[in-house]
Amino acid sequence: MTKTAWVFPGQGSQTQGMLNDLLDQPLAKEKFAQAEEILGWSVIDICQNDPDKLSQTLYTQPCLYVVETILADLLKDKQKPNLVAGHSLGEYIALYVADVFEWSPGLRLVKRRAELMDSAAGGMMAALINFDREQLETAIANNSEVVLANDNSPTQVVISGTPTAVKAVISQVKTKRALPLKVSGAFHSHLMKPAANEFQELLTPIEFHRANVPVLSNIAPTPAVEADVLKQRLIEQMTGGVRWREIALALPENGIERVVEIGPGNVLTGLIKRTCSGLTLKNIRSMADFDG
Template identity: 75%
Template sequence: MTKTAWVFPGQGSQSLGMGSDLIELPLSKEKFAQAEDILGWSVVDICQNDEAKLSRTLYTQPCLYVIESILVDALLAKQKPDLVAGHSLGEYIALYAAGVFAWSDGLRLVKRRAELMDSAAGGMMAALIGFDQGQLEQTLAENADVVLANDNSAAQVVISGTPEAVKEVMAKVKAKRAIPLNVSGAFHSPFMATAAAEYEGVLASVEFQTANVPVLSNVDPTPTVDAIALKQRLMQQMTGSVRWREISQALPGNGIEKVIEIGPGNVLTGLIKRTCGNLQLENIRTAAELPGE
């Protein structure tokens, strides 16, 4: 059997109309109804009709969790992964797929996470593409107000910090493209410490189980199934860097031959291809792309 990893995208992969064909899947109506009870608003309505809300952290994160987890349920009925990982928010769907927590608990965690991140203010994030690695490392070392938030691949990173510090790095580091991100705060940086401290109590209240399959976490890309370790890693995630390049490199090292990205878009398979070009890559974005009987 081909050893397969499932990976889950996070914020930025959403698109209007996502999940439109999931409504007809068995159990999806129940999940959408349950989500409306927990969230107080309709995932289906926002995904179909409200692009402005869908692009706002408060709504984006729960919508992605619900859509991706419904795809997970449909896929788990037919096959099982050998390893899972998710990018930022995607780590929550990875943990759900691995049986670490109940679906409703996961959605409540994502809801609170989204509320805290949406209310964060005063920070800035920017993506750098085709940059000078040495120059970036030196500039970050010289400025305590900006950090590497997402190490996505050798050619793409995201920096996070105060607006002044982020703009200074963008001006100093040679890059093919430097793109400010439309987010409210300095996510995945020490500037999220207040939000992370408040979130820690919410996370502590949720029971984690031993994972069914190993998980590669954002802050620690070594595989583990240990419930305590997985919760501790998730507690560090809001202020820690997303080490996606290292997660990509760890896949073949753990015997993975095939990677399935579950959720809208193809960001993660694109990043993995740049880091590990010899892996089989597949995307499941819609019900139509789920394997047949």
């Protein structure tokens, strides 16, 4: 039996119309209705008719949670994963799929997370592509106002911090491209601490269950199933870095042979392909991808 990991993308993977072929699915209809009650707005309307709102953190994160969990639930009727992981927001979908929390509490968490992150200000994030890692590590070590927010692959990272600090680090590192990201704040950095503290007050009383499949977390890419461990890792996620490169390396170390990315786009399978070889990669972006 081929050991399979399911991985779930986060913000940046959203696409207009990403739910179109789910509209006739009874499960999806039920979830879209529940989501509108919880959110106070229509995921269908945003995804189909409002690309500007879809690109805003406030709406992006709940939309992705709803679409990816529906796809995962439909896929669970056909197969089951041996391991799950998600990139930033995607970790919430991974925890839901592992039965760590129920769907509605999960969406409420994502809603509040999106609100807090959308209201963050005063920070900057930038992606570095084909960079000198040694130079980057030195520059970050010498600047307390910038951190490695997303270690995505050997050739792509995201740094986060104050605008002055991020620009200073970029000037000190040899890189093919440095791209400022269109986000409201310095996500996955110490600058998110006030938002993280407020979010923790909401997260702490939420009931977490022991996972029915091991989860690789963003801040600790080692398999875990214990409810208290997974909750603590999620608490630390908003200010901690996303260690996706290490998650990718951990997949074959844990016997994984096949990786299925569930959600729009193919960002995570692309990052995994650039990080480790020998894995079979598949994308489930819509109902059309379920065969094969």
